[in-house]
Amino acid sequence: MDNTDQYLLNFKGYNFSLPVVDVDFLENLEDFEIRDDDVFIVTYPKSGTIWTQQILSLIYFEGHRSRTEIVKTIDRVPFLEYNIHKMDFLERPSPRLFSTHLPYYLVPKGLKSKKAKIIYIYRNPKDVLTSYFHFSNLMAITPAANNMEEFLGNFLDGKVVGSLWFDHIRNWYKYRHDFNILFMMYEEMKMDLRNSVLKISHFLEKELSEEDMEAVVKQATFTNMKSDPKANYYDVIHNEVGTRRNGHFLRKGVIGDWKNYLTVEQSERFDRVFQRKMKDFPLKFIWDVNKE
């Protein structure tokens, strides 16, 4: 994977996906006008973005809950910096929902008015790494990850889209008081989806009826999303962006899959870096279904 330059665009110290980013848009991103009722999902890649896109669009749009309006999740909650459908964001009716992988220092400054809401989803980084490894082999727009050893090195060096996982989460947390932000953990969503949807809807000040809550939870499960063409990105990855092989964006959706892919040595190497970079970091991580 020594051809990363073909795939990465480093802009102001952060790596974007070169084939799908619009540099002119990035140049003006700081001044992108934020509305008070905008909602942003912020994630490091492979941490639960599509899942939260689905949850938010189900919370906000009756037509999505009832399955009467056929709009793909990616168009309901588009990526700010990867606007692959060239949507006119200024024309979008409120409330606008967005996704982004941006680091805290590159987001539009209007978010600092603390009116628009941000939901930051984080996931244990060994599962992020594992999910990312598979994603890199699947997608044509990322450098193929020849083997885990090589990918681990790139991940730990931040030579991937999203740059360093450690910096992303640490800084979003450090500067959290500058924003109106809720931190949610992928593993908690996995272990108690209902309660997580409740937390998210409280934060969004969108109280759901019992019936609507049921509909959201049911349609946001891994199994349901995997078989729902609006929610599983099938079209986006296979017919638009392009893949190298067969595979699904919704791969396994479990906690602790890293144990099937990292050797003991690789895991220990990861631990050493994690301990060094994350010491004093207050958020806890769940690495395994059985232990924290």
Ligand SMILES: Nc1ncnc2c1ncn2[C@@H]1O[C@H](COP(=O)(O)OS(=O)(=O)O)[C@@H](OP(=O)(O)O)[C@H]1O
């Ligand atoms: N409903 C649900 N439940 C549990 N897990 C889910 C769900 N939806 C998506 N996923 C898993 O999230 C991983 C993809 O992460 P992202 O959506 O953040 O990817 S991306 O950054 O937008 O490319 C990817 O993880 P892995 O399966 O481990 O590869 C998806 O399967």
